[in-house]
Amino acid sequence: MFSRLAEVLRSLGHRIIDRVWRLGAGARFFIYTLIYSGESFKRIHLTIREIYFTGVLSLIIVLVSAFFVGMVLALQGYNTLQKYGSSEAIGVLVALSLVRELGPVVTALLFAGRAGTAITAEIGLMKATEQLAAMEMMAVSPIARVVAPRFWAGVISMPLLAALFSMVGILGGYLVAVPLIGVDEGAFWSQMQASVDFREDIVNGVIKSTVFGVACTMIALFEGFDAPPTAEGVSRATTRTVVNSSLAVLGLDFVLTSFMISA
Amino acid sequence: MERRTIDLWVGVFAAAGIAALLGLAMKVGNLTASDIGETYTVTAAFENIGGLKPRAPIKSAGVVVGRIKHITFDTSRYEALVTMELDKRYAFPKDTFANIYTAGLLGEQYIGLEAGGEEDVLKNGDEITQTQDAVVLEKMISQFLYNKASETPTETKKE
Numbered sequence: 001m002f003s004r005l006a007e008v009l010r011s012l013g014h015r016i017i018d019r020v021w022r023l024g025a026g027a028r029f030f031i032y033t034l035i036y037s038g039e040s041f042k043r044i045h046l047t048i049r050e051i052y053f054t055g056v057l058s059l060i061i062v063l064v065s066a067f068f069v070g071m072v073l074a075l076q077g078y079n080t081l082q083k084y085g086s087s088e089a090i091g092v093l094v095a096l097s098l099v100r101e102l103g104p105v106v107t108a109l110l111f112a113g114r115a116g117t118a119i120t121a122e123i124g125l126m127k128a129t130e131q132l133a134a135m136e137m138m139a140v141s142p143i144a145r146v147v148a149p150r151f152w153a154g155v156i157s158m159p160l161l162a163a164l165f166s167m168v169g170i171l172g173g174y175l176v177a178v179p180l181i182g183v184d185e186g187a188f189w190s191q192m193q194a195s196v197d198f199r200e201d202i203v204n205g206v207i208k209s210t211v212f213g214v215a216c217t218m219i220a221l222f223e224g225f226d227a228p229p230t231a232e233g234v235s236r237a238t239t240r241t242v243v244n245s246s247l248a249v250l251g252l253d254f255v256l257t258s259f260m261i262s263a
Numbered sequence: 264m265e266r267r268t269i270d271l272w273v274g275v276f277a278a279a280g281i282a283a284l285l286g287l288a289m290k291v292g293n294l295t296a297s298d299i300g301e302t303y304t305v306t307a308a309f310e311n312i313g314g315l316k317p318r319a320p321i322k323s324a325g326v327v328v329g330r331i332k333h334i335t336f337d338t339s340r341y342e343a344l345v346t347m348e349l350d351k352r353y354a355f356p357k358d359t360f361a362n363i364y365t366a367g368l369l370g371e372q373y374i375g376l377e378a379g380g381e382e383d384v385l386k387n388g389d390e391i392t393q394t395q396d397a398v399v400l401e402k403m404i405s406q407f408l409y410n411k412a413s414e415t416p417t418e419t420k421k422e
Contacts, residue, residue, distance in 0.1 A: 045266060052269045056276045095291050160280025167283040170291060189290070198292040206284070 026222045032143050033151050040148035047149040054115040055157030061114050066165040070172025078181055091192035094173035099205045103166035105253050108212035112245035116220035120241040123224030124234035151217050158213025159206050204260045216245045302348035303387040307361045312343045313397025315372045321347050323376040328353045354384040363397040
């Protein structure tokens with residue numbers, strides 16, 4: 001009886017220690033990435049190349065989703081707003097929900113699925129095929145050569161992608177609201193401009209997406225770097241990247257929003 | 264892929280992203296609308312400002328002529344002291360009337376200025392003496408009910 005209880009407690013303790021260890025390893029990994037960043041900036045084309053793979057190649061999925069999200073927002077918003085006779089406020093609704101919340105969050109979720117998984121799988125496979133070990137043998141730091149460029153590429157790409165998401169989403173909302181439903185065009189834009197604040201809404205959205213960029217890219221890189229060097233290990237690490245990034249984005253979103261609203 | 268092509272695509276991506284940010288700031292946000300050039304400051308005291316907030320617009324004849332800088336409570340008079348910044352291009356007479364209005368039925372509150380007839384104009388640091396408070400809906404309703412109750416019910420007697 002007691003031995004079984006002890007067994008349960010032992011496995012619980014093991015899991016907690018494992019989690020804390022991984023958290024510490026992740027933090028160390030983050031610090032090392034920052035330290036080696038300077039070295040990797042000397043060869044900036046590595047970062048530019050990674051911006052191409054994480055940012056440019058994510059454009060299509062981000063823009064298409066943004067367009068549909070904007071259109072759905074306008075449809076749903078109009079449906080509710082016209083009950084209160086204020087269908088002109090639809091521009092405000094679409095713009096504020098995109099710039100404040102949906103732009104940064106949905107972009108980050110899509111980014112985790114599109115670019116984060118690619119990063120994890122690539123680094124995990126590099127580790128499994130001992131490319132990282134080979135680099136170390138040649139006195140090339142794999143963090144400076146492989147990790148830091150990908151990290152900065154993600155951090156730079158995310159705010160740009162989120163801004164494009166918001167802009168295209170507003171365009172989609174405009175297309176549904178003005179030509180399709182027939183909301184007055186002047187009221188659509190002027191009410192939007194009257195209630196979207198540059199500092200409070202747009203800058204806060206950029207801050208959010210930058211933080212999400214750090215979180216998503218860091219999680220993807222660490223999971224790849226930490227993956228067991230087997231086919232199964234890499235596949236599990238890829239799954240964990242998506243799950244952990246999504247949870248981190250949604251959790252951080254709540255924390256950031258509560259700080260931004262109370263300030 | 265060749266490096267030149269990658270550079271090109273990344274350049275296009277970065278330019279599009281920055282353009283989107285600028286577009287958000289200019290077309291969606293109100294970055295362009297808030298530039299009132301040089302300003303001068305005047306104050307006005309109100310007994311009740313209702314829901315008036317700093318940065319709310321000051322309008323005259325419906326045109327935005329300034330913004331509220333800050334609102335403080337004046338303990339010498341127990342009144343709200345509203346400090347506003349008005350555009351230098353617009354001068355108002357000394358006997359200008361300052362009212363607190365509400366945009367629409369439930370909209371935000373703003374200060375409306377109605378110019379008086381005096382020749383002297385308001386200068387930096389002057390105070391607008393003629394003010395009208397915000398309309399408080401509860402007060403209006405209670406006044407209305409009070410008036411209704413005090414009316415003698417003559418019509419019911421006839422029946």
